[in-house]
Amino acid sequence: MDCVVTGGNVKVLAKAIHSLSRIGEELYLEPVEDGLALRSVNSSRSAFACFLLSPLFFQRYQAASDQSFRCKMPIKSVQAVFKSLASLDRSVEKCRIQLNSEKSRLTITLHCKHGLLKTHNLSFQDCESLQAVFDKESCANVLQAQPRLMVDTVLHFPPSLDEVNLSVSSDRVWLRNHVEDDADSLRAMMTELCLSSEEFDHFAVGTQTSVTFCLKELRGLLVFAESSGLPVSMYFDEPGSPVILSVTDSVLEANFVLATLSEDSHPKNHVNSDTKHPDTEQPPDDFMSDDMDSFLIAMETSELPGPSHAPASPPRPSNNRKHSFSEEEALAEGPPNKKFCSLFFGSVLPTSSQLPNQTMQSQEVLASDSEDENQTETS
Amino acid sequence: MPLSTQSQADIDQYILIASLDNARNLSNILKAISFRDHAIFNATQNGLKVTVEDSKCLQANAFIQVDIFQEYIIKEDAVGFQVNLTVLLDCLTIFGGSTVPGVCTALRMCYNGYGYPLTLFLEEGGVVTVCKINTQEPEEPIDFDFCSTNVTNKVILQSDSLKEAFSELDMTSEVLQITMSPSHPYFRLSTFGNSGNAHYDYPKDSDMMELFQCTKIQTNRYKMSLLKPSTKALALSCKVSVRTDSRGFLSLQYLVRNDDGQICFVEYYCCPDEVEEE
Numbered sequence: 159m160d161c162v163v164t165g166g167n168v169k170v171l172a173k174a175i176h177s178l179s180r181i182g183e184e185l186y187l188e189p190v191e192d193g194l195a196l197r198s199v200n201s202s203r204s205a206f207a208c209f210l211l212s213p214l215f216f217q218r219y220q221a222a223s224d225q226s227f228r229c230k231m232p233i234k235s236v237q238a239v240f241k242s243l244a245s246l247d248r249s250v251e252k253c254r255i256q257l258n259s260e261k262s263r264l265t266i267t268l269h270c271k272h273g274l275l276k277t278h279n280l281s282f283q284d285c286e287s288l289q290a291v292f293d294k295e296s297c298a299n300v301l302q303a304q305p306r307l308m309v310d311t312v313l314h315f316p317p318s319l320d321e322v323n324l325s326v327s328s329d330r331v332w333l334r335n336h337v338e339d340d341a342d343s344l345r346a347m348m349t350e351l352c353l354s355s356e357e358f359d360h361f362a363v364g365t366q367t368s369v370t371f372c373l374k375e376l377r378g379l380l381v382f383a384e385s386s387g388l389p390v391s392m393y394f395d396e397p398g399s400p401v402i403l404s405v406t407d408s409v410l411e412a413n414f415v416l417a418t419l420s421e422d423s424h425p426k427n428h429v430n431s432d433t434k435h436p437d438t439e440q441p442p443d444d445f446m447s448d449d450m451d452s453f454l455i456a457m458e459t460s461e462l463p464g465p466s467h468a469p470a471s472p473p474r475p476s477n478n479r480k481h482s483f484s485e486e487e488a489l490a491e492g493p494p495n496k497k498f499c500s501l502f503f504g505s506v507l508p509t510s511s512q513l514p515n516q517t518m519q520s521q522e523v524l525a526s527d528s529e530d531e532n533q534t535e536t537s
Numbered sequence: 538m539p540l541s542t543q544s545q546a547d548i549d550q551y552i553l554i555a556s557l558d559n560a561r562n563l564s565n566i567l568k569a570i571s572f573r574d575h576a577i578f579n580a581t582q583n584g585l586k587v588t589v590e591d592s593k594c595l596q597a598n599a600f601i602q603v604d605i606f607q608e609y610i611i612k613e614d615a616v617g618f619q620v621n622l623t624v625l626l627d628c629l630t631i632f633g634g635s636t637v638p639g640v641c642t643a644l645r646m647c648y649n650g651y652g653y654p655l656t657l658f659l660e661e662g663g664v665v666t667v668c669k670i671n672t673q674e675p676e677e678p679i680d681f682d683f684c685s686t687n688v689t690n691k692v693i694l695q696s697d698s699l700k701e702a703f704s705e706l707d708m709t710s711e712v713l714q715i716t717m718s719p720s721h722p723y724f725r726l727s728t729f730g731n732s733g734n735a736h737y738d739y740p741k742d743s744d745m746m747e748l749f750q751c752t753k754i755q756t757n758r759y760k761m762s763l764l765k766p767s768t769k770a771l772a773l774s775c776k777v778s779v780r781t782d783s784r785g786f787l788s789l790q791y792l793v794r795n796d797d798g799q800i801c802f803v804e805y806y807c808c809p810d811e812v813e814e815e
Binding site (some may be wrong): 231232234235238239241242245249263272273274275276277278279280281 | 698701702704705707731732733734735736737738739740742743744745
């Protein structure tokens, strides 16, 4: 793999990485023909982000010679390469990312002014592909706004606020902070913001709905969108289906997929330590090592019957709880009173249809092509 | 100035009197070497030399020449004492270290001699503060025996480019490796941290490179923890000279311009962690 980024795009790349760092601790890198995919997921699998940089983003783009190269590394290591963000566009002329397969190192070289050359040889881990299953096109509601509007809106909520509720009617959008039903609702400060449809560049509400998701992870995208000046699109459906925030231009596409609270959720602390994951920072490889069946990676609650991430469990008809956003797929059993729907990381069949927002090259990729309506069973 | 109300008798007892209209011309440069509590002061006819050492492997010296001072009286050939540098800096900035233009703290530093405290008279806006700091017997600074005849490699760089590199250095690396060579990579700073290694290469024809005199390839490693404090001196400086001698000892010399544009020097000497010669 050998890619070269020049000029202002170096800063865009750095900002994308900083944006991903707001989601998860690790950066997943996968060079494919469509471009370079940079992804991250949070530890509870309730937030996923992907930046796809098309070959046109680069001065030179050469994907890995063996198509299945993908790796992950601590995102802090990569952030350290692009440390002085403010002065990047002034000092860096060219950035080259190369894979040194003999030494198992990813080499990032920054050619700076005055002849200064910064070379970083980062170690990485091989990993399975990380891809959440989502389908923007099938979402009933689509909003698009200038990033400034969203930033200004979000400003009204305290930085510590975890969850925010977004409600839409045919001509209005409400944003409220979400509190647990029990204890604090009488004491907490409630903030509600109402925006009219006119404030949006695009306002298409198919069904009046209300979704609740985590605000913190959204901020990462907003910072990126604001600096790039690109409008932000929001795709969402009913509660339980994820909300997808997207920023697109001719050479890149960023998707932030955030899980939403399901309707029949119990008021339970969604950060639960007795997870089915033996240890919370288990690398995704362990869950995705089996590409045979679909399985759901979800957050654990105490009522969980058993490890629901057991790779070998065959897909079962979904229970009353909507977990993922690919309706046609059978879902693995999930904890009934789980609060946040996690994102669906299924396995994939090698399929012909390819979407720009999903990379489905290798059979080891554990993402399902949810566009494929005929897909009845994933195995 | 209220300090002139001291009687002639008072003034006569001091063996060292050094005055500055702007105490920052002293405090700023001392901050660049303040990585340890104690500093050795050595005053001569030429001016003031302040030394700070760390674990016998690192030595930093700040030179404030006689012409920086508005008044400089020394009654012996050499006057030496040791003080707590942190306390001294606290006193020098006792008026809060404001950077309002036109307002600065005036300083008169007086020393009676062995056994007496260091007396500081500080004045700002008509308010006078007198500080007396206990002194100790000065330790003998280490002689690193670094002489120019043994210098194998020398470069002089404009500080700006090094500032960026030093601020980005991977602190998970225990060592900073410096390679100097007449051929590629010319001048290279390397770190070996948790996430991998990093190299910062400065070519000899870079416009940040003012002087490049390298006779043979040398690679030396220095403990990062020892060199990190030198970043303060680097931040103040406009130029830095990097020299290594045949033993691999490192000399960093920083040219610092004070508030009034006058030149002072700060130097750091460091022992190599392990000598690697290619």
